[in-house]
Amino acid sequence: MSGGVDSSVAAGLLGEQGHDVVGATLKLWGGVSDSGCCSVADVDDARRVAQTLGIDHHVFNYTDEFNRHVVDPFVRAHLQGTSPNPCIECNRHIKFDVLFERARRLGFDAVATGHHAQVLVRDGVHELARGADESKDQSYVLGYLHEDQLAQLLLPIGAMNKNEVRVHAQRLGLRTWDKPDSQDVCFIEASKGREAFLRQRVALTSAKIVDRASGEVIGETEAAELMTVGQRRGVLPGRDGRKRYVSRVDVAEGLVEVGVLEDVLQSRLGLDESSLSFTHDALVEGDEVLAQWSAHGRAVPATVVREPSWALTLRAPARPVAPGQTVVMYRVDEPSIVVGAAIVARP
Amino acid sequence: MTELLYFDHAASAPRRDEVADAMERWQHGVVGNPSGSHRAARDARRAVEEARDEVAAFVGAKPGGVIFTAGGTESCHLAVVGATLAHRATHSRSVIVTSRVEHDAVLDAARFAAEQFEGVEHRFIDVDADGVVDLESLRGVLDPDVAVVSVMTVNNETGVCQPLDGVSSVTMGTVPGGVSTHSDAVAAAPWLFLPAVTATIDLISICAHKIGGPVNAGALIMRRDVPLIGVVPGGGQERGRRGGTLDVAACVGLAAAVRLTHKELVDVNDRVIDFQHKLCAALSFLPGCAITAPGSRKVPGTVHVTFEGLASDEILFLLDQEGVCASAASSCSSGAAVTSHVLAAMGVPLERARGSLRLSMGPETTDEDVDRLVAVLSSVIYRLHAEASA
DSSP: OOSSHHHHHHHHHHHHTTOOOEEEEEEOOOSOOSSSSOSHHHHHHHHHHHHHHTOEEEEEEOHHHHIIIIIHHHHHHHHTTOOOOHHHHHIIIIIIIIHHHHHHHTTOSOEEOOOSEEEEEETTEEEEEEOSSGGGOOGGGGTTOOHHHHTTEEOTTTTSOHHHHHHHHHHTTOTTTTOOOOOSOTTSOTTTHHHHHHHTTSOOOOEEEEETTTOOEEEEESOGGGOOTTOOTTOOOOTTOOOOEEEEEETTTTEEEEEOHHHHOEEEEEBOGGGOEESSSOOOTTOEEEEEOSTTOOOEEEEEEOSSSOEEEEEEEESOOOTTOEEEEEESSSTTBEEEEEEBOOO | OOOOEEOBTTTOOOOOHHHHHHHHTTSSSOOOOTTSOSHHHHHHHHHHHHHHHHHHHHHTOOGGGEEEESSHHHHHHHHHHHHHHHHHTTOSOEEEEEETTOOHHHHHHHHHHHHHSTTEEEEEEOBOTTSOBOHHHHHHHOOTTEEEEEOOSBOTTTOBBOOHHHHHHHHHHHSTTOOEEEEEOTTTTTTSOHHHHTTTOSEEEEESTTTTSOSSOEEEEESSOOOOOOSOOTTOTGGGTSOSOOOHHHHHHHHHHHHHHHHHHHHHHHHHHHHHHHHHHHHTTSTTEEESSTTSOBOTTEEEEEETTOOHHHHHHHHHHTTEEOBOSOBOTTSOBOOOHHHHHTTOOHHHHTTEEEEEOOTTOOHHHHHHHHHHHHHHHHHHHHHHTO
C-alpha cells in the first residue's frame, strides 16, 4: 500500500471479497523525497486507509535492498551512459522478489498490488495482461514476472478504469480517493531533478556533441550521463537547421553522437541476454511479437532473432532506443498479453 | 481475539489504575489554572506542588529543581538546548558532548543546536562492544568549550546501564570549573534508585508513561542550579524555565506513577530479574540468537537479542499474529524498523542488527507470560528458519 488510491482500493476490494488482508507499506527510500511514494505522509495515508478498512497494517523497511538493487545500479548505469528504469528494477527486485519471499515465509497465499494490469487464468495457465484502463496500463513495469509469480499475484483493480477506482475509493470512505497519481521516480526530488541527484553522488562528465554524419562538433554538454539515446530535447539543431537526435552516448570518451532522424533510425534492437525473461517458455527465432520500450509507448511489430545474439528486428525503423531501457514483448495475436521482457543491450 | 502478551513496556508501560484514579479528579469540571489566585487555582496549585515534592523525592533533588514538561523528549531537549543556550550567552564556542547511543530526544536536540546556532558543536563519546560509554573517549572530547555532557542512565534499546559516576568524575577532573551534566533517566526510572545512580548529575530527565503514568507528562529535574535558558519562555511558568499552563492531571499522574514505582522498586526488580534470566536462558538456545551486550550490567526489564539471518520485521509480524507485542527497539518516523544507531555504535554487524528484538517487561509481567512468550517466540523463530531454507 503506497498510500495512493489504487493500492488502497485493491486492499478494500479484497477485503470485501472475503480475503484475510494485511496491508504492507514498503519503506524504500531513506533520503529526501518530494515526489514519490515513500514519504511519511504517504505511509500515514496508507495506515489511515488500513484503519478505515479495518485491516492490520505493517511498514516494512527495505531501504538497504532498495539502495542495493535500485538506487546504486541507477547511478552506475548513468556512469556507463545507459538509461535504466528504476521502477521496473524496484518491481523486479523488491516487490516481486524480497516482498514475495517475505509473504511466503509469513504464511500468505498471495500478494496483491494496485497496479493497472491483469492476471488472467486460462486452463490453469496464468497470463499477465494489460490493464483495462489503457491510459493507466502498467503491464510494462510488470513485464518480468514469471508464471509462478503471477500465480501468487492478485491485481484487483486491473479490470477497472481510474474513474471506477476512485468511485470505489469514495464508496469505501478512503481519504485517498482524490489523491493525484504519482508519476515521478520516488527517490528523486521533483523540484531538483535527476541532475542534482546524480551530482550529489558522482562527478558528471562533460562531453562534446558530435554530428555523426560530418564528424563536426556542434555543441557541448556538462554531463554526458544525462543525455539519453533517442532524445532530441536539449540538442541544438545542426547548421542545416534540422533537428538532431542522440544516437550514442560514450561517457568514457566524453562523446555524444547525434544525427538527423533518417540517419539514426534503427531497425535492430539488441537485447541483453542475461536480462531475458519470459512468462512461459522462451521465444524462438522468427517469433513475431509486439515490442514496447517505454511505460506508455506504442507496441510495434518485431521479430525475434536469437543468432548470433538476442535481438528484435523492428518492422518499421524507430528512433534509437536507449541501452538500459526495458523492452516488453506482447503477443501479436492477443496484443494485451505479455510474453516477456529484456533490457536493451549496448550496441 | 488472541490474548495480548505485552512485552513492550520500554515503549510504553501499561497505565496503572492508581494513576488513572489520581488523575480522575483533575479531568472533569472546573480545573483551576495553577497560576491563578482564586480557590480553584489554589486547589490546582496545591496538587501541582504536592506532585512536585514527590517527583523531587523520586530523584533525590529539591522541589524547586523540578520543571514539569510534556514528556521525556521535551525534558531532554530543554536540558541539552537550554544548557547550551545558557553557555553560549557567555562563550563564543559551545560544545555539546553526548554518547553515540543516546535516544533521539538527546541526539536530535544536540544536532538541532549545532545546526541552528552559530558556534555550537556536537561531539560524541564512543561506546564499547557492550554498549558502555568509553571514559577515555569522553576524556578525549572534553575541553574548556564544553557546555554540557549528556549520557543516559540506561539505554532504552539494550537496557545497558551507564557509569554516570565515571562520567562525572572524568568531566570534573578534566574541565576546570566543571561542566553541566545531563542524564536521560527515562529508561532507568522503572528500575533504578535514581537518587543514588544520578547523584553526580546536574540535570535529569524522566517521563511518566514508562512507569505506568500518562504520556505527555515528564520532568527535567535540576539537582544543582546550573545555567539553563528556557526554550519556551511563554508565560514565565516553572520559574521562567518552561512557559505554558501546567496540566494538573499530568503532574498528578506523574507523581502517582513515581510514588508507585518507588514503593514497588525492590519487589519488581526481584521478580523481573528472574524473568530476565529465564528469558535469556531460553532464547540462547534458539538458532542464530545472540544476547546483546552479554557482559554489561542491565536493568532487569529488558532483554535485547539479535537473530542472525532473520529480519526484525518478520519476527515482529509473526509475533503480532500470535498476540505478542514486542519491538525492534528502533523505528523511523514512518513506523518501519530501521537499523539501530545503538547497535551500530557497539559494532554489531548489520546482518545481525537487522534481526533485532527487544522484549521489555514491567511490574505486570508474570511468570506465565514469560513461559507463553518463550513458546510463541520459539515456534516463530523455528518457522522462519524452516521457511528460509525451504
